[in-house]
Amino acid sequence: MIFERTKYKYDGEIFFGVIPENKMPFWTIPTNNFYLSSYVCPECGRLMVKTVFSVDFTFSTVDGSIAVPRIFVCGKCKTLHIPSPGYKLSRNNGYYYKAKNDKEFEDIIIKLDLVGSRKGRQNTLYNETNITWY
Ligand SMILES: [Zn+2]
Secondary structure, rough: OEEEOOOOOOOOOOOOOOOOOOOOOOOOOOOOOOEEEEEOOOOOOOOEEEEEEEEEEEEEEHHHHHEEEEEEEEEOOOOEOOOOOOOOOOHOOOEEEOOOHHHHHHHHHHHHHHHOOOOOOOOOOOOOOOOOOO
């Protein structure tokens, strides 16, 4: 699995209350450590799910190996999206991978579910310079 440089623009959306049907994440694989993210899939517009690695997890990309704190996934498009280290996904400078088929996608997700968690991490956006602190 080699991630490509992303060609997408990522948008976050936060819904208060009910998530519209057409934005609901599509997810059929039984997992423990993937949960709702605030990013919508750039291909289908549904909310993606994510998992957080307690220690940065290393992926292979066209630019070499990179270690990242979290990954975002669309179960409908079977795509995986990772930010560049130290950046938010919405910087649009990360990487993506589209699974070749359902089986490959499921295998990847089950593997990542074992090392992922639902616990957020802080101080992972060290390359972001214009963060507004509240
Ligand atoms: Zn999608």
